[in-house]
Amino acid sequence: MSALESAQKIKAKFGDLISEPKEFRGEISVEVADAEQIAAVCEFAKRELGFNYLVDISSVDNYGEDPRWTVVYHLRDIVNVVEISIKTDLNEEKSDIPSVLPVWRTANWHEREIYDMMGIRFRGHPDLRRILMWEGYPYFPLRKDFPLAGKPSDLPGIAFTKPAPLEGGPFVTVAGGKDAISREPRIRNPEE
Amino acid sequence: MRTETEIGYNSKIEGDVVVTRVDAALNWFRKNSVWPMPMGLACCAIELMAVGASRFDISRFGSEVMRFSPRQADCMIVAGTVTYKMAMCVKRIYDQMPEPKWVIAMGACASTGGMYRSYAVLQGVDNIIPVDIYISGCPPRPEAVLDALMKLQAKISTQPILENLMAVKALQNH
Numbered sequence: 593m594s595a596l597e598s599a600q601k602i603k604a605k606f607g608d609l610i611s612e613p614k615e616f617r618g619e620i621s622v623e624v625a626d627a628e629q630i631a632a633v634c635e636f637a638k639r640e641l642g643f644n645y646l647v648d649i650s651s652v653d654n655y656g657e658d659p660r661w662t663v664v665y666h667l668r669d670i671v672n673v674v675e676i677s678i679k680t681d682l683n684e685e686k687s688d689i690p691s692v693l694p695v696w697r698t699a700n701w702h703e704r705e706i707y708d709m710m711g712i713r714f715r716g717h718p719d720l721r722r723i724l725m726w727e728g729y730p731y732f733p734l735r736k737d738f739p740l741a742g743k744p745s746d747l748p749g750i751a752f753t754k755p756a757p758l759e760g761g762p763f764v765t766v767a768g769g770k771d772a773i774s775r776e777p778r779i780r781n782p783e784e
Numbered sequence: 785m786r787t788e789t790e791i792g793y794n795s796k797i798e799g800d801v802v803v804t805r806v807d808a809a810l811n812w813f814r815k816n817s818v819w820p821m822p823m824g825l826a827c828c829a830i831e832l833m834a835v836g837a838s839r840f841d842i843s844r845f846g847s848e849v850m851r852f853s854p855r856q857a858d859c860m861i862v863a864g865t866v867t868y869k870m871a872m873c874v875k876r877i878y879d880q881m882p883e884p885k886w887v888i889a890m891g892a893c894a895s896t897g898g899m900y901r902s903y904a905v906l907q908g909v910d911n912i913i914p915v916d917i918y919i920s921g922c923p924p925r926p927e928a929v930l931d932a933l934m935k936l937q938a939k940i941s942t943q944p945i946l947e948n949l950m951a952v953k954a955l956q957n958h
Binding site for chain 2: 724725726731733738739740741742743749750751752753754755756757758762763
């Protein structure tokens with residue numbers, strides 16, 4: 593079964609909940625209209641369509657738009673080597689989505705990472721702790737409104753952070769430079 | 785049969801005499817047996833392993849005794865990126881090392897944060913512990929680490945141990 597056929601089967605099963613399959617550079621994706629149904633869709637994709645491996649879960653911050661978050665599930669059928677991705681949107685006020693841990697156990701750390709970096713909570717996750725930053729760190733660093741330099745924080749005896757000096761480099765890119773050499777990331781002092 | 789008895793010290797039998805100061809002698813002992821605490825945090829640690837291996841051979845400088853316990857180490861070699869998550873651990877390990885102790889910041893990351901100008905990385909380990917020697921490079925060549933060790937030895941050999949001890953004694957008596 594090809595990826596497109598799989599996508600059409602998901603569409604046939606869930607009807608209007610699922611968008612028309614989209615193809616981009618040979619990769620098929622479908623969108624789930626209601627984030628609450630994501631676990632049911634994933635369950636179906638695994639049990640009926642054989643997507644037995646959850647490659648990754650990624651999250652997108654569409655900063656300034658509503659809904660703000662897009663959560664993308666990358667699925668693979670290891671036996672037939674078929675890949676598909678399932679996307680769902682989530683608004684910022686809610687920031688809460690059912691866990692797919694009952695479907696694929698590997699979702700445990702993927703969901704913890706998204707919670708750590710983006711602040712999206714996964715309902716039903718048994719152990720939703722931060723995975724990269726430490727417990728008590730007050731920010732979610734991969735959000736678009738979080739500066740790369742970081743923000744000051746202090747957790748006495750555990751960790752502290754200070755903003756990093758970004759001025760001048762070492763990897764400053766120039767947007768809209770005339771060629772690749774002028775755009776490439778390098779040390780650039782502000783006055784230049 | 786004629787016997788010849790020399791009065792005093794016979795250098796042909798007993799060896800030469802070196803006259804020195806206690807300070808200098810103690811420093812000489814210290815600088816040739818610096819026991820490193822390998823604080824390997826990133827790729828610099830791989831290069832540090834090469835320093836310890838046979839081609840570069842850190843034991844030529846008396847520092848082959850890598851101690852993974854801070855309580856048995858003199859010199860912490862911070863080899864790699866110090867993240868904020870790890871920063872307090874590095875500080876705690878440094879605090880557990882007995883005096884006298886020295887620190888070598890190995891590579892760009894440990895010295896300044898290197899290319900990691902970001903929210904997650906401490907911008908130089910000298911923000912939390914005093915650093916004696918900085919090594920440039922990403923990662924530094926093993927020769928550079930050995931050069932740093934020689935510079936550290938030069939620094940150790942000038943430390944006024946005895947004067948410090950006397951000063952402490954004077955303070956206590958006072």
